[in-house]
Amino acid sequence: MPASVIAALEERFVLHRLWEQSDPDAFLAAVGPDVRGMAASTLAGTIDARWFDRLPALEIIASFGVGYDKVDANAAASRGIVVTNTPGVLDEEVADLAVGLLLATLRRIPQADRFVREGRWPAGHFPLSPTLRGRRVGILGLGAIGKAVARRLDAFGVPVAYHGRSPQKSVSYEYHATLPALTAASDVLIAVVPGGSGTRHLIDATVLEALGKNGVLINISRGSVVNQDALVAALQAGTIGGAGLDVFDDEPNVPEALIAIENVVLLPHIGSASDATRTAMGQLVVDNLQAWFDDTPAITPVPESLHLARRR
Numbered sequence: 335m336p337a338s339v340i341a342a343l344e345e346r347f348v349l350h351r352l353w354e355q356s357d358p359d360a361f362l363a364a365v366g367p368d369v370r371g372m373a374a375s376t377l378a379g380t381i382d383a384r385w386f387d388r389l390p391a392l393e394i395i396a397s398f399g400v401g402y403d404k405v406d407a408n409a410a411a412s413r414g415i416v417v418t419n420t421p422g423v424l425d426e427e428v429a430d431l432a433v434g435l436l437l438a439t440l441r442r443i444p445q446a447d448r449f450v451r452e453g454r455w456p457a458g459h460f461p462l463s464p465t466l467r468g469r470r471v472g473i474l475g476l477g478a479i480g481k482a483v484a485r486r487l488d489a490f491g492v493p494v495a496y497h498g499r500s501p502q503k504s505v506s507y508e509y510h511a512t513l514p515a516l517t518a519a520s521d522v523l524i525a526v527v528p529g530g531s532g533t534r535h536l537i538d539a540t541v542l543e544a545l546g547k548n549g550v551l552i553n554i555s556r557g558s559v560v561n562q563d564a565l566v567a568a569l570q571a572g573t574i575g576g577a578g579l580d581v582f583d584d585e586p587n588v589p590e591a592l593i594a595i596e597n598v599v600l601l602p603h604i605g606s607a608s609d610a611t612r613t614a615m616g617q618l619v620v621d622n623l624q625a626w627f628d629d630t631p632a633i634t635p636v637p638e639s640l641h642l643a644r645r646r
């Protein structure tokens with residue numbers, strides 16, 4: 335959470351710093367009954383009924399991030415707790431990173447950088463790379479971030495198609511009713527769907543096989559969307575051509591097997607991680623809490639909380 339969030343919250347509220355406690359359980363037992371609002375990073379772990387039991391006065395959870403798969407928003411709603419996230423303010427930033435990761439993966443930019451740094455250039459040329467030219471790009475999940483990725487790819491002159499729950503009237507990209515159909519028609523698959531049980535392991539061994547031996551997977555959504563073991567196996571066997579990953583199953587732990595593969599680019603979940611965008615996300619966390627305790631509606635409630643967004 336940016337320092338600006340902590341400073342802004344401290345100005346307005348009594349802020350309990352759970353992340354600084356050596357004995358969080360004892361701390362929660364002491365202050366938990368008084369806590370009415372929570373600012374939560376999605377990196378902090380799962381926020382579910384076990385938390386709600388210890389925070390009986392909790393009214394609102396302002397989650398830092400657009401994806402809120404770590405917050406059980408249905409369990410919160412059943413206790414009358416509103417959940418907010420930070421949509422909109424990070425779309426363009428995450429889309430920039432997605433396209434950067436795609437180019438880095440195809441043109442092997444990090445590998446080329448390592449080649450120069452390691453002094454290997456004088457001994458011979460860097461190997462020729464695959465290309466974006468002539469590729470068809472499939473986007474899994476054409477929400478706000480997916481659309482921002484697609485707009486960028488338009489400028490790169492490559493055809494874009496997508497799969498999601500339903501076709502969207504506002505776009506002219508080709509729609510595929512199933513993920514296997516999208517994958518069969520794509521040379522690049524970019525995952526931009528939210529995490530959670532509804533999308534868990536959507537990208538499995540069968541999908542990876544359909545992507546093909548020159549196919550490339552880019553994942554900027556959640557590690558859970560991809561069966562990571564199947565991905566490692568596909569990369570090791572050469573069933574797919576490469577992968578660019580910003581997200582993993584058990585962050586911050588990345589399997590040695592992935593690290594050992596040369597034709598992957600691995601990033602430490604930095605999709606939204608610019609100073610400006612993280613500050614904007616943090617401001618939305620603060621604004622949601624302030625709006626709520628000013629008795630005006632929460633600004634960006636998640637769908638499960640829509641009916642609760644008005645405090646009075």
Ligand code: 8YV
Nearest residue numbers: 375376377398399400401606
């Ligand atoms: C952040 C994200 O890394 O918005 C999201 O869903 O995954 C990222 O922007 C994360 O929220 C930080 O806690």
